Amino acid sequence: MSATNRQIRLAARPTGDVKAEDWEHRSAPVEEPGPGRFAGRTRFISLDPAMRGWLDDRPSYLPPVGIGEVMRAGSVIEVTASNHPDFQPGDHVVGTFGVQEYVVSDGKGVLRIDTSLAPPSTYLGALGMPGMTAYFGLLDVGALKDGETVVVSGAAGAVGTMAGQIAKAKGCRVIGIAGGPQKCALLVDELGFDAAIDYRAEDVRKALRQHAPDGIDVYFDNVGGGILDAALARLAMHGRVVICGAISQYNNSTPVEGPSNYLSLLVRRARMEGFVVFDYAKRFPQAAQDISAWIGTGRVKVKEHVVKGTVDDFPEVLQMLFRGENVGKLVLELA
Amino acid sequence: MSATNRQIRLAARPTGDVKAEDWEHRSAPVEEPGPGRFAGRTRFISLDPAMRGWLDDRPSYLPPVGIGEVMRAGSVIEVTASNHPDFQPGDHVVGTFGVQEYVVSDGKGVLRIDTSLAPPSTYLGALGMPGMTAYFGLLDVGALKDGETVVVSGAAGAVGTMAGQIAKAKGCRVIGIAGGPQKCALLVDELGFDAAIDYRAEDVRKALRQHAPDGIDVYFDNVGGGILDAALARLAMHGRVVICGAISQYNNSTPVEGPSNYLSLLVRRARMEGFVVFDYAKRFPQAAQDISAWIGTGRVKVKEHVVKGTVDDFPEVLQMLFRGENVGKLVLELA
Structure with missing residues (x-):
């Protein structure tokens, strides 16, 4: 030692x-x-x-x-x-x-x-902060309902993989946005996402139009920047944008890029809301129990x-x- | 004829x-x-x-x-x-x-x-769309509570004069943002706002720090642009940003300026929400009755x-x- x-x-x-x-x-x-x-x-x-x-x-x-x-x-x-x-x-x-x-x-x-x-x-x-963040971000802040269309950015990350799988476990249609064909294949083939968009190779706006033709009910944002704007442009009526993070902006030495399409919130009667997972600490045990159960049945893969x-x-x-x-x-x- | x-x-x-x-x-x-x-x-x-x-x-x-x-x-x-x-x-x-x-x-x-x-x-x-917009924007979308601190931009406009006065009628502390000393004087002297900020002459960020030292609970936005950013920077915990309009951006021939400070929604566990007044049409009679009553008692001036x-x-x-x-x-x- x-x-x-x-x-x-x-x-x-x-x-x-x-x-x-x-x-x-x-x-x-x-x-x-x-x-x-x-x-x-x-x-x-x-x-x-x-x-x-x-x-x-x-x-x-x-x-x-x-x-x-x-x-x-x-x-x-x-x-x-x-x-x-x-x-x-x-x-x-x-x-x-x-x-x-x-x-x-x-x-x-x-x-x-x-x-x-x-x-x-x-x-x-999965049973720590990323899992808790996905769980409360989707279910509480995003007020996710069965059968809704959910889009997750940073979908191959710690929070994103959990958010997408929790939304699937809740019976939603889930589209992940990630960088590169391998991550996208993983989302669909291994984690059960309904579709994946490779933001490095595809036009995210067009791809969202294709995969979410009726609009996005819940957009779980881990990245900010142009992808947030693309999602805002496709919100469904009464859509919810969950602001979890903005990794595309964290290393900026220039000001953060604000979402130019924020007025879509008005047209779509939608909301954009932020949260900090520590606020839900009292309910972590319940969330951990739900997530453990999903892991146990194989609905959620770690x-x-x-x-x-x-x-x-x-x-x-x-x-x-x-x-x-x-x-x-x-x-x-x-x- | x-x-x-x-x-x-x-x-x-x-x-x-x-x-x-x-x-x-x-x-x-x-x-x-x-x-x-x-x-x-x-x-x-x-x-x-x-x-x-x-x-x-x-x-x-x-x-x-x-x-x-x-x-x-x-x-x-x-x-x-x-x-x-x-x-x-x-x-x-x-x-x-x-x-x-x-x-x-x-x-x-x-x-x-x-x-x-x-x-x-x-x-x-006052009894038409601007009055209805102020009423439902503040009370429903903004979920205004007695005694909160409210900031209204475009405060000397049709919606702004009503929003500020309705918030006062509801027992809130109200700060208006408007252009020019005459409008600001009107807000405070005639309409009973607690403070007014002249965005043409003052640093809005500094002025908000002074007039809303404990943060903004509800920000009613009619203007967008830099003023929205200044308000986001001063949100109180669990603050609500009501997106009613963005007059500063309507004549842009360049893209809308997105709110660079939107990540304040995360830090402050706050939300930003848009609405369209027509959705509340069924409740217009009740709103008109409330507004008429406030006009009758002189709490709201037309x-x-x-x-x-x-x-x-x-x-x-x-x-x-x-x-x-x-x-x-x-x-x-x-x-």
Whole structure:
């Protein structure tokens, strides 16, 4: 066991793309857990598009990561020593432990997971924040109804794969938008989407006209930009646009591209609504139960993109999200 | 009585600003009413920002006005002859009779008005579509609650004066945004708004920060563009943006400017929603009753901008809307 705790800290606020020099790779001493605390070793680190927003110094739903601070990240750790009554060595837990090899925690906001029900990484994906985000975004914010036409952008990502499959489980017609023929084939052939649009090769507006001839009832947006505009142009009457994210805009050094077709909301008596998944925390257990049941019956398939490496690989693995190189939930597994 | 019916017809689809040559001034024969129809003389013609949208050949909540057709407009006419059981000579009625001096109608979509309760022009403003738009936009779409902070743009216009006053009648704190010191003074001194922001002279973002320190609960948008963006940046948690119109964008020959700050909907768990007032037609009588009562007690003041002239003045009077020259409901009164 190493005597040092390798950590990734924020060295500078990035402008546009995050660069290698925006990160500091540091070796800190491994801490012992004090009274009421436990120590653990990081097994899986979650990589999320939202991380880009946490690096900017502007008001958001969470304070920005401070310069010099360990990068914020959700992770699964294995408890190695404990002075906390609720956690025992050998337990696997999820929490916001940051990008580092070793962790000491007082247990606040930490959840013990059952690795006999699902592999640890699934608690960062289908049964973690991406799954919860898809579930509450579609069902609560989107007020999804049986038989509606649903379009999901970023459809091959962690949230997108779940959103599309949950909509299918709810009896909807689902069209996914993703980049590249392999992702599109996966959506239709493996995950049961009714259609997929390759935004790199196709005219998204035309393709939506073809696949959603009667309009879009719920558009679940992970990307923003021109794809949001294309979806707005095809909203059905009383359509709902769920604003989950805008990955196409996160690395902009210019202002965010606003949706030029927003007046379609007026013509279509439609709404566009944002949400933050943490607001639904009290209802996570119910959502996890529903999702587990769908996984159990095979209606929902868990897609994970696991990269094995060390915490030092974090900056490079993060870039995969913005280059669209992951399929499903992107996770860094520490050896 | 003239033997000809002077009419304004659409000659060409305008690009950007509407120009004189986009209209045709024509003299048509005056028609006699056939069986089940009545004839009337136009007294007041309504001028509305929405008219600009009706000139464009693109899908909207109403079909575009056809080239060569009489320009669509709401108006008050006085019945002069009738073969219709529900309408008698001397009656005043409102309907979508178009920009012309004389009218023949089968009575569909026509409403008889009581000129002893309010002057005829009021049925085109406070008790007409602008009043209904303000009422349902705020109370239904905006889901306004007592004591909330409301911001109205285009606040000195037909809809804006009503929206602000209805919000005041509902016990809200109301900030109006308008162009020029006279309009701003009117809002505060005469109509009881809590504050007014002159967008031509002030930094709207800064002014909203000052006047809405705890954020905006309901933003009623008539203008779009940079003012919509400024309001999005100051939304309160669970704020509602009511998309009523976008007069700043209607004469664009370039694409509509999308709201760059739309991701504020996510951070603030807020929504942006459009509507079309005709959807609420069944509830117009209740709204008219409420508005009449507020007018009766002096809580709501009727602001009208009446220009006297002929139908030939219509094109020029319409421009007043886009130059921001009207205060309250703009109406053309025929001599």
